[in-house]
Amino acid sequence: MSFRVIFTGSLRDGFNRRRGIESLGKQFALDFDQIRYLLSGAHRMVKCVEDRRQAERIVKALWDGGWHTELHLDNRVVFRTNQAQKPSFQDPGPDLVGPSLVRMRGRDSPVSAVVPESWQPCTDLNPNAVLQAGDRNAHHYMIVLMQEREELPSGLALPDYSVAQLQQCLARLTSGRLLSGPEMVEHEVSPACTAEMSARLDTTAIQYLVAHFQCERYFHTLFLWCSQREFPRQKPLFQRMVTGFRTEPVVQAAREGTGCG
Known part of the structure; x- marks a missing residue:
């Protein structure tokens, strides 16, 4: 007995095609070829599993991203999201389409970020980083820097800060x-x-995704990088990590971050 999650290619009311495609890349870390495959046919299988709860987690993740799906048991359709205004899912949990992410918090800082489970904290990527992690085997890395806005010209806008830092x-x-x-x-x-x-870096071409965030007291900078050859495939994951970046009220003084120190 196996459950198959079928991607119908139909969007929920209130979602446009661009938003739906963005969700496939950002939320599920699908690359261009995977998204093109899903959209190239009316009914594409996303996943085949034996546990119904696991299948329903995937259905819910796609529903949240704006897409209708079907759940098949062997060769029989047991559930269609487009036949219910608000489908009821058993044990909704994290999506299983993309890599599983966990939240990592900075030491003595208000920031946190989501990273793949295989990533480990690092200490030697940047001495000014308030949070740094990576997968050394794959050579995929992340650092977070922060800078007090009081130290900068009054009224400095985020786009101007970003240009200067870059x-x-x-x-x-x-x-x-x-x-x-x-x-x-x-x-x-x-x-x-x-x-x-x-x-x-030496003989290797590197590509970065850089995100700047404007908070009440600080500007934060998130650097994500890998080899340029791998970047197109890793970019959806990096975009999910940008989306998952969070800050909390600051209770301790921050360390300065100036970019690629």
Whole structure:
């Protein structure tokens, strides 16, 4: 006995195609080829599992992203989301389509970020980082820097701060180049903007996704990077990590962050 989650390609009311596609990339960490495969046919199988609760978690994750699905038991349809105004899911849990993420908190800082379960805390990526982690085997990394807004010109806007920080960082990198941005993006907690840049580390081409966040007292900068060859596949995961970035009320003084120190 096996349950199959079928992607119908139909959007829920209130979701447009662009928003639905963005959710597949950001929420489920699907790359371009995986998204194109799902959208290329009317009924594509997403997952085949033996446990119904596991299958329903995937159905719920796709529902939250704006997509209708079907749940099949062997060759029989047992559930269609487009036949219920608000489907009832058993034991809704984290989505199982993309990598499982866990929340990691900075030591003596108000920030936290979501990272893949395989990532471990690091201490040697940047001495100014308030949070740093990575997968050393895969060479995928993240650091978070923070800077008090009181130390900066009054009224400095987030886009201007982002441009200044990117220029400072690129000047310190070998063959540093801005590829896109910065551009404002939607974020649940604070104003944010993102950019992409590249550099070389010895003989390896590196590509970064950089996100800047404006909070009440601080600007925060999130750097995510891997080899340029792997970046297109890792970018959806990095975007999920940007979405999962959080800050809490500050009770201790922050350490300064200047970019790629």
